Amino acid sequence: MSVPAPADLAQQARRRARALRWGLGIGTAVVLGLGLVLLFLLTQATGNRELYERNYARLLVLNVVVAAVLLAVILWAAVRLAVRVRRGRFGSRLLVKLAAIFALVGLAPGLVIYIVSYQFVSRSIESWFDVKVEGALDAGVNLGRTTLEVLANDLGNKTRQAGAQLADVPDAAAGLALERIRDQLAAGEVVLWNASGQLIASAGLSSVLEAPERATAQQLRNARSQRFVAMVEGLDEPVAGMAPPQPHVKALAMVPSNSVGLLAEPRFLQASQRLPQILVDNALAVQQANREYQERALARAGLQRMYIGTLTLSLFLAVFGAVLLAVLLGNQLARPLLLLAHGVRQVAAGDLTPKPQLQSRDELAGLTRSFADMTQQLADARLAANRSLQQLDDARAYLQTILDNLTSGVVVLDRQGRVLSSNPGATRILRAPLAAFEGRPMAECSGLEAFAQSVQAQFDRLGDGRDHFGVDHWQQSFELRPAQSPFSQDALMLLARGALLPDQTRLLVFDDISEIVSAQRTQAWGEVARRLAHEIKNPLTPIQLSAERLEMKLAPKLGNTPEQALLAKSVRTIVEQVEAMKRLVNEFRDYARLPAAELKPLDLNVLVQNVMQLYPQEAATVPVQLELDPRCPPIRGDAEQLRQVIHNLLQNAQDATEASGRAGGEAGHVLLRTQWLDSARCVRLTVRDQGTGFSEPILKRAFEPYVTTKPRGTGLGLAVVKKIADDHGARIDLSNRLQDGATVGAQVSLSFPIDGAA
Structure with a gap:
């Protein structure tokens, strides 16, 4: 079953609220119309005793019917509010409070007026026919005046309190504030005057008049000195040929100002409120009581019932109007709050879809629009945040990829x-x-x-x-x-x-930068070797020839003397050292001019076996032991250069083993091994001797030129091996072999990558 969308639910709620408002409006209009008709009939009957006596029964029935209808409507509204409260609907308690407040506001003054008027009517009618009727009439006039003064003073106090709301309101913005004050005071008109009696702003009936009635200077002075002035107007006798003025209560109060400057001009708030018709009628009745005394003397019981009925109907109308106003205003107040509550629950649940909003111009409707705008901004912000997070994740992944590579x-x-x-x-x-x-x-x-x-x-x-x-x-x-x-x-x-x-x-x-440093050292030694080969080789041959020529020229002259033997020994020493220097120069030259490797598929085991033919076991001082792994695949290498590598490594291993004094013993041999490393996908060539190993400083720099432990070594053997290994892309490692903490030899390993075709 599909669930209605929030927008559809809101639209349905708006339709139901509109239908309810129409029903309440029509019912209110009907009841008010009946009440006004009854009041009109009662008023007519008051001035026509014969009409009243002839239609008394009908008026009584209509009063009872209207009172019953009003009571039923009030009970229906109360039951509906109770049901809303029991169901826990949002805003129901607020409606109850508003209904109670408006009902009390309407009922309390109504009861006071009803009780006072009832007592007044009952006793006044009885006292009209007393011997002190004139004093009673005066008392009635005083009572009416007191009631009007109470209303006037009440309006004056409310006007003074409402004036405080205009303390910080400038003249340009006073119109909206006056409308709000007019609604608060339930006044017919509200006018704001300056100290000179000039109109600043108005609301109500005076806002449509070209020249509203201006407050007098005396009234302004009284309002400034007494905080407010209240008066009742419209109860005087009408002037012939003119429409009677509408009775009303007027109050004039000084608006407090928060300005400290001496030039701040005081302002005055004037409010006018229509008098209740019942009070006007009573006042006029009191004024006319003396003239109608004789006429009403015979119908005092009817007059008493008439006034009591009128007062009772007015009380019901006041209570009904208050409750009805509470319901209507409560719905108007609760509807935006309901929308806000529903929207807040949706936002709290993470739903930031567009929220419904009211289009009226009051503050609560503006609050719903602000909430809808805020929700939209939150949705946009969340979308932007998600987009930023996605971009951040992409940037983080991008940066991580760069770092990983x-x-x-x-x-x-x-x-x-x-x-x-x-x-x-x-x-x-x-x-x-x-x-x-x-x-x-x-x-x-x-x-x-x-x-x-x-x-x-x-x-x-x-x-x-x-x-x-x-x-x-x-x-x-x-x-x-x-x-x-x-x-x-x-x-x-x-x-x-x-x-x-x-x-x-x-x-x-x-x-x-190890390879860079090694390459720099290799390049430097190559340059040194090239220069040494050039600078030293040229004078060696003349030195050797000169020494041999000296021996050839001087030997016959010396004969078999000790000097001749010394000469021969010296010449032989010179020739041997020259030959040694020539070998050294040739090694430097070969190191500096080592050709580039021509890499081809090569079987390392076959190459090792070919090299081993030059190392016969029976004639070797230090025998070589072979361990060849038949699983070794072909590698890419230069056969001539790798043959030179094997020769250099075997020669170094034999020299180290022989120098350690182990030659001829059971353990005095050199191990040459090939091994296939499946995990590393490479072929390893290992040469292991049984010498004394290397010291730590030599071990760190063994592959650098002219670093050697041999008394007569040049230190170029391992340097050439390192250079050839680098050209082949092979890994070369040199370490001492330890056994029980003691060095038992050294080991050189070269790991060659296999041929791609293999």
């Missing part, structure tokens, strides 16, 4: 050095699980203690420097060796840069 490491730290976030590049460079250390100090990560302390010190100095010199970043190079690594690794050279973020967190960006 950066080759540089990015780490965000707090002031205590705790890791807030990191990218995969930082984990890859540092070879440490930084993501697992989020919320913990970076110094707790194994192998990064010194690096974390250095970074913290740099940030501390940056904070001091920025405060004094406006520095916004620092840059420093670091050298460290990660503790956890799948391979033994050379020292990492990092170039780090740090900056302070706006939220006082710290941004650390670093790059691995």
Whole structure:
């Protein structure tokens, strides 16, 4: 079953409210019409005793019927309000309060007037025919005057209180305020005068008159000195040829001003209120009582019943009007509140669809329009917020994608050095699980203690420097060796840069420049080798030839003397050293002029077996043991350069094993192994010796030129191996082999990527 939309429900509610208002309006008009007819008949009967006596029964029946109808309507309204309260409908209690207030407002004065008038009528009619009738007539006149004065003073007090609402209202905006005051006072007209008696603004009947009646100067002076002046007008005898004036009560009160200046001009509020017809009739009746005394003497009982009936009907009309006014005004007040309550519940539930609004010009209808505008603004704001959040998520994802794919490491730290976030590049460079250390100090990560302390010190100095010199970043190079690594690794050279973020967190960006430093060193040594080969090789041959020529010229002259033996020994030493220098120069030349690798598919096992033919086991001082993995797929490599790599590694391993004194023993051998690493998708070539290993400083710089532990070594063997490995895209690792805490040799490993076709 479909559920009606909120707009359809609101439209249905508006139709029901419109129908109810029409029904109440028609019923009210009918009842008021009957009441007015009865009052008219009673009034006519009052002036015509014969007519009254002839139609007394009919008037009595009509009075009873109208009273019953009015009572039924009041009871129906009360039952309807009780049902609304029992069902807990929103605004029902407000309607009850309004009905009670208006009923009391209408009933209390009506009862007072009814009781006073009843007593007055009963006693007055009886006293008319007393010997003191003249005194009674005077008492009746005084009573009427007192009643009018009470009404006048009441209007005066209300006018003075209403004038306080105009204290801060300028003259230009006084019209709307006067309309509101007129409704509050239930006055026929409200006029605002200045001190000179000039009209400022008006509301009611005076607003359509060309020249409203101006307050006199005496009245203005009295109002200023006595706070207000009240008077009753229209009860005088009418002038012949002119329409009788409408009896009314007029009050004139001074408007208080919040201005302190001496030039502030006082203003006066004047309100006029029509007198109740019953009071006017009574006043006129009292005035005419003396003239009609003889005529009414025979019908005093009828007069008493007539007046009592008139007063009773007036009381019912007043109560009915008050309750009806309460219901109508309550519905008008509750309808916007109901719309607001329903809209608030929808907004609280997250429904920001357009809300219904009233088009009338009062404040509550304006409140519904403001609420509808606010709801629309909230909907627009939520849409903009959702759009901003989506854009923020997209930007965050975009930034995260960039960070995840950066080759540089990015780490965000707090002031205590705790890791807030990191990218995969930082984990890859540092070879440490930084993501697992989020919320913990970076110094707790194994192998990064010194690096974390250095970074913290740099940030501390940056904070001091920025405060004094406006520095916004620092840059420093670091050298460290990660503790956890799948391979033994050379020292990492990092170039780090740090900056302070706006939220006082710290941004650390670093790059691995180990390969750049190694390449720079390789390039520098290549340049040194080239220059050495050029500068040294040229004078070596003349030195050797000159030494041999000296021996050839001087040897026959010296004969077999000790000098001849010394000469021969010296020449032989010169020639041997020259040959050694030539070999050194040739190695430098070969290192500097190493050709580019021509990479082709290559079976590493076959290449190793070919190289091993040059190392026969029976004649070798240090035998070579082979362990070849048949699963090794082809790699891409240059056969000649890789053959040179294997020769260099085997020669170094044999020299290290022989130098350690283990040659000839059971363990004095070199291990050459190939291995297929399925997880890493690479082929590893390993050469393991049983020498003394490397010291820590040599281990860190073993692949740099002219770094060696041999007394006569050039230090270019491993440098050439490193350069060839780099040209092949291979990973090279050098480490000491430990057994029970003691060094039992060294190991060099090269990991080659496999051929793409394989």
